[in-house]
Amino acid sequence: MPERLEPGRIHVAVDILIFTVREGRLSLLLARRKNPPFRNYWALPGRFVGLEESAEAAVRKLLAEMLPVRDVYMEQLYTFTALNRDPRGRTISMAYMIILPWQKLQAALEEEDVQLRCFGVNHDAGGLYLTAEGEEAITLTAGDLAFDHGEIIRTGVTRLQGKIDYTDVSFRFLSDTAAFSLSELQTVFEAVLDTPVDSSNFRRSIRGRYEQSGRIEQTVQAKQQGRGRPAVLYRLVK
Amino acid sequence: MPERLEPGRIHVAVDILIFTVREGRLSLLLARRKNPPFRNYWALPGRFVGLEESAEAAVRKLLAEMLPVRDVYMEQLYTFTALNRDPRGRTISMAYMIILPWQKLQAALEEEDVQLRCFGVNHDAGGLYLTAEGEEAITLTAGDLAFDHGEIIRTGVTRLQGKIDYTDVSFRFLSDTAAFSLSELQTVFEAVLDTPVDSSNFRRSIRGRYEQSGRIEQTVQAKQQGRGRPAVLYRLVK
DNA sequence: ATAAATATTGTCAAAATGACAACAAAGTGT
């Protein structure tokens, strides 16, 4: 990747937000940049879009190069086109959101270099910031990240929160959609919204919305290892 | 605009959906293409993005060249990147939605060539189609429109319907946000959703959502020309 | 004056929501 891009034309890139829920916290995968500009900064994984591929295909390739995963949820987030967002030259970036169960992501990460890390998304009065063990906290408004990736992440987190309770994205965080408990699903909601949820009301609303219509149903097995009472397992239909 | 674009690079364009509500029907501005490809087809107004302008700036320029309007609502819809969407070469299109009160749009159109027309958005079992007086109906799925503009329009209408009742976009259709009646606002909702709305429940919800919080308030004047009882006028605050 | 048109308010049962209490089934520790 050259330090200076071909002048006189607009370059088109994709950047991806890989979301997961890890230990009850919404988290995001960042890559440490090996090359200038922003060398050694944390950044969203990205890639230029080839002449013979759609943006979705570019995202799939980028993903395939990074992690051995398949069948992932993918959604176009927003296209960022500010003039000076890339010091190398004129570049626009199409941001895509990807959701992976932590189990899958973790397994995939172990086979890789340590240039990738999963950061927890934290909320406080000042806004969002990202943390990981042994790393300094990353502010999203203060140029801690490469390019305009702080803005992209803020946009993504807001979108995710906005749509979690009227779409099916929450299920994409589950490691096994054929056997999950409502508590696990509740953990996803609590992590994404960063707020506690009343179990009773939560299961009422989920069952009303999904069980009635047959989108989820109880499985025969109901066992589970752990401390407390075993949970009834559900599966996502179709 | 050349028939063949410079090869070896991706071209970036913006296409705009100018929505309005006209005579109680959601409507959309289309332009008849003067040049190939798709010569004489109806299409969304579009423009290539210059090297020194953001996508928003390109949209504003396109709009300024077409219509003498200012201070319009603008929202990025989606970026379309399919490989063969433009026969001239590799082009991606960033679609933007724009909302204009019919009064403004109509005034602006009268000063223009007849290459621009406002089409009504109609819903039936087969999906969406567009109509205008003296024009054949335009299907959105059957290649009646240039490029992939049918798909873009479907995406836009769906998005607009999806967000009308939890955002403020409905107000953007009003010709005068300093003096409008709740009936006028209701007409906007009915047009966008293409379904009748109960007046009583409608005003209860609008007033609960906006009057309580001070976003709208009654104006002193309450007169109105017309047949029936004059409506109380509201104004959007700030 | 009457009718038609439009705007506005009121009512009321049904449904959804939020805040809790209570109960159930497992493991842990003494």
Place this chain on the structure above:
DNA sequence: ACACTTTGTTGTCATTTTGACAATATTTAT
């Protein structure tokens, strides 16, 4: 064994929201 903790699950109940519709108000048209 027993009490205790942890996790899952169901129940309750007052409040709020919603949907359907009736009733009233104020204007123009005939």
